[in-house]
Amino acid sequence: MIVRIATEGQYEVASSDMEELGDLDNDAVAACDAGEEQRFRAVFTRMVKLVRSKGEPVAEDDLRGSDLILPPPDASLEEAKAEFTGEGLIPG
16 A cells, blocks of 8 residues: 655555554544544654554655555644544545
8 A cells, every 4th residue: 555644755555564554543533533632643653653664665756646645744633633533544
């Protein structure tokens, strides 16, 4: 799956890592729903770290579209609330 981190770039993430990313996505939704900024920040930081560490960077000239777009790493809770709603970024 191709995951874009907004303002940063794209990474190819193995399907075996998507379950963990989906669990973090659900936690981020819960933190947004509860208005818990610190919890959201901790979970979202883990999401970005997972994509960066386990994903393979996609070459800039690779024109494949993204399957999933994460907000910028410095997104505020208020900005993230628009993305992390309902089923979150990764529908379950």
